Amino acid sequence: MGPGGGAHASQDPVAQMNTFRSYVSMLADSGSKDENKLKAAQALSEDLEAIVASPQYPAFLEHAMKIFIKILSEGDPLFISEYNIQQLRKLILEMIHRLPSNEQLKVYLRQILSLMFRLLETDNEENVMVCLRIIIELHKTFRPQFSPEIQQFLQFVKNMYRDLPNHMSKIFERPAAIRVSDLSEVNVDALLKETFTITPIHTEKKLPDGTSITYNLIPRAVLSLKVLTELPIIVVLMFQLYKQQVYQDVADFIPLIMNTIILQPYPQHRDHESFNKEVFVDLIAAQIKTLSFLAYILKIYQDVVAQHSAKLVSGMLTLLALCPNEVAHLRKELLIATKHILALELRNRFVPHIDKLFDESLLFGRGWTAHETLRPLAYSTLADLVHHVRQQLDMGALTRAVHLFSKNIHDETLPTSIQTMSCKLLLNLVDCIRTRSDSTHEPGAGRDLLIRMLHVFVNKFKTIAQLQLPYLKNKQQGHSTAVSGSSSGATVQEDRKEDVKIAIIENESKDKETQRIGFPPNVTVNYSVSDCRALVKTLVCGVKTITWGCASCKSAVDSALTLSKSFHPKETLVFIRLVKWAMQALDIYTLNAPSSQQQASQKGQVPQTVRSKEEKEVLEHFAGVFIMMNPSTFREIFSTTIDYVVERIYHNMALQIVANSFLANSTTSPIFATILVEYLLGHMEEMGTSMDRSNLYLKLFKLVFGSVSLFAAENEQMLKPHLHQIVNRSMELAMSAKDPYNYFLLLRALFRSIGGGSHDLLYQEFPATAADPPARPQ
Known part of the structure; x- marks a missing residue:
């Protein structure tokens, strides 16, 4: 029975294995046709799992491995994808990769690895990609002893990085269509010197259906960006296994890495109609994998990396700018690497360029997928950076940070955790804004910025009171319908009057960055009680911090306000709104109350005591916002709101703690x-x-x-x-x-x-x- 005839049709396991052995022998038979050899390999590949499960597998493996290694090591690499022997070589490599990494295979470990390392330098892109997977698998499983071949492999990787800049003048040029009468006319060796991606060769030969026969030229592995993309992970593996032996080799990689991540197409290439976008994506992928490798070794080689920090900053910003929108997975990996790099002192080198990072299109691109999936990662990465370098930021950068993260607080498409994180970041900026305000040439700039920040927090309390809290209450009572509109604590007419009054004040203060934000009725679906509670706690603590900062900042309206820690009437109005909306939002602590208090809740009354230590602390913090004020401002706020305050205490008796604190x-x-x-x-x-x-x-x-x-x-x-x-x-x-x-x-x-x-x-x-x-x- 010939190859493809179905050796498994025989029920005799021994006969089956003999058939498989005969297929292997055919692969080494110089008299067999290439087409039959390929069919034999395909039959072996199809039944490989059955072969491995057979009791005769060890004997088969001994026979097959000798022939596999002989074919791969003695045969010349081929670079035309359609050649039978090329497909045979690739199939043999894939079968080696599929063999279980057990004791039977361990016998051939050294031979296989030596062969794989040799093929890297001579074979084509497709075959070497399989070789790399074999190298990774065998090193992970068997952790072989260090050998000179590993040193040679690292040198091979260095050479690829070192040579890459020399190819930039041609790498993005889409080769002109190759059309010949017959494939024999093609000088493959000459073409391979300038081939960086699979390139079609069209011939005049026709298939029976009349279409022209086309062949595909595979690039050499040493010129392949796809191969370069896979190399960093293997270097990481070698570093994990042989740290002492390869320590200096890895240090030598760092300048090469820096030169690699700053590479980009020349403008004339990107603007040309023949610009090869596929190769460009391959380059970006290789650069991002390289940057990820750098992020992995960064802590160990900080001093070496610091010497090349200018290239690192330039390269990372360039990658963020150039990473195509359609490859969201690459941008995600880029952001992860960026997050790790910015976690170290090198982040200080990014301060002069931080304005670029406030550009959201740079952070996560303009693609829909990236926008929907990467914003939490992008914003948390940026927040970490701003938090650590905040003392070095000028008022302009602080203003842009406040604008961006204020917007995030009201972006209901972001997870609650990111909204809370944005609140916390703004709080960390308060003292910096207060300090910069004293030294800026614009009196009152810092105070105005903090009042804008206060508006943001008050409006978030309003959103929670009007949207999230009603939804969560309904959800707790077993209703699934989303709720939108005002809460029962205030009439629509009162809300409208108040909003008109605040809008007039904001127009008078020329606050161009304050925006009206709409909230669709279904945005609350992602909220949980615990998330919302954490957000309310952060908002309360935040308002206290902002109020302290405002009271300490110079006022552009009246310098006496700063000395007395008083607030201008338009500022006082913000605190009046705070009382209204925060005292509603604090009802979040009435949800999921302990069972001993549920009877009172069922009667329409809120339990008469504080439900948790956290609630008590939050209420005391809220009271502390007003206790620190000038007495005249305090009197103005609560003489205006006392009716409402008592009404809220009636609905939520725990709010009595606020009155207690004042008294x-x-x-x-x-x-x-x-x-x-x-x-x-x-x-x-x-x-x-x-x-x-x-x-x-x-x-x-x-x-x-x-x-x-x-x-x-x-x-x-x-x-x-x-x-x-x-x-x-x-x-x-x-x-x-x-x-x-x-x-x-x-x-x-x-x-x-x-x-x-x-x-x-x-x-x-x-x-x-x-x-x-x-x-x-x-």
Whole structure:
């Protein structure tokens, strides 16, 4: 039975193996036709798995390996893809690669590797690509001892890198169509000297269907960019296995690497109609693989690399600029290598060029796939760089960084983690902006930039309150529909009035970079409670940092504001919006509450206590934003928003911590207590009804009374003008109220807090009042 006749048709395993052995013998028979040899190899390849599984495999392997090695080592390399013997050689190499790397193969390890290393320098691109895979597999599996051949291999790689610049004048020229009467007319050796990619040769010979016969000329491996692309990973493997022996060889690679990554087509090549785009992509791939190799060895050879840092920076920027949009996988690998390189001190060499990196088309190109998949990697890479070199950036670079990462915070197509990362980066820039603001020639530039940053954070709170939070609440309740529109905390009409007011202010300040951003109703689908909670926490901490920075920056409007840490009216309006939207967004902590608190939630009430240590810390941070302000600014904000603040505390009692913090601070306590007590006096009638709010008002009254005990000197004077109204109004309303009990509790709380001990304020105002408060009804 001849090749292709199906040796597996016989049920006798021994007969099958004898047939396979005969196929192998045919490969070495000089009398057999090339066509039959190829068919025999194809039959072997088809049944190779069955051969390996046979008990006779060791004997077969011994017979086959001698012939395989003989054919590959004694036969001349061929460079016409259609030649039967070329296809035979390639098929033999592929079968060697498919053989299991076990003890049977280990016997031939040295012979195979020696042959593979030799073929690199003589064979064609297609065959050598298989050789490289064999070299990798055998070294990974068997970890052979170091040999002179490895040194020769490294020298071969160096030579390829060294010769590459010499080919740049011709490498991108698409060869003119080769048309001959017969293939025998072609001087293959001459063509190979200038062939860098597979090149068709058209002949006048016809196939039976009338089409011309075309042959493909395969480039020599030593001129192949595809081969060059695969070499760095093998050098890495050699470095891992034989670090001591190859240490200097790898160091010698570094100048060659630098010369390689800066290569690019001449402008006349790129603009020419015959520009070979396929070869260009091969070059970019080889350069990026080379850069990845450099990133791998960078820590060990930092001093050597530093000597060539100018070329490194130039090469990386050029690769980012030239990497074609359609090869997103290459740009991803380029960004990964860039991220590793920028993690070391060499990143300082990029500071003079950082403006280029703020160009998003340079970072991830203009291709759709790259835009959709690579932005998180690109932005995190850039954020790491900006974070580490921020002290070296001028105000212009800081401004561009704020603009870019502010935009990312509102880009709902980015993962929440990237939005949070962008927030954190902006916070790290606050102190740098404040410092640069003092030295810049534009007074107030730093403060204006920080106020813009504050706008971004406030608008993000608004997005969370209006979009993400309603979605997450619905999701927790088992609804899958996305939610868009305002939350219940404020009416649409109020939102519109407020937005018009803010828009006018922003136009007056000529804030050209502030943009209106639309949010499609389905963007919240990627949000989880934990992601959103982490974002809210970052935003709260961020607002506190920005507020500190703003208060320390010079103002272009009024220099007195800086000294007093006050804010201009238009700046104060931003903080009023902050109160509104942040106190809604902080409801994120009401989701996924512990089971012990779920009953209250099911009744429509938010649990009365803080749910976690993190929530308490975040609320205290939020209060800290306002505590650091000038008292006049603090008064302006909360005298304007007190109705809303109490409303939010009613819906989320944990927000009471914010009020507690204000009342427990010596500076803000008398101001907030005055604002709060005036609000409560206006709502005393509601305490006599059965409304749930009556309990909240009583609790807030108690907080005010407690602040008098805490800061007697300051807060006694605050409360004194209101004592008569509190006592008299409580008595009056208790006589007519449907439910007078809360008024008695209010008076008792008043007497207990400030009616005895060192606090004799009540006895000064009401000398005839009995010392004992009204008795609690039974």
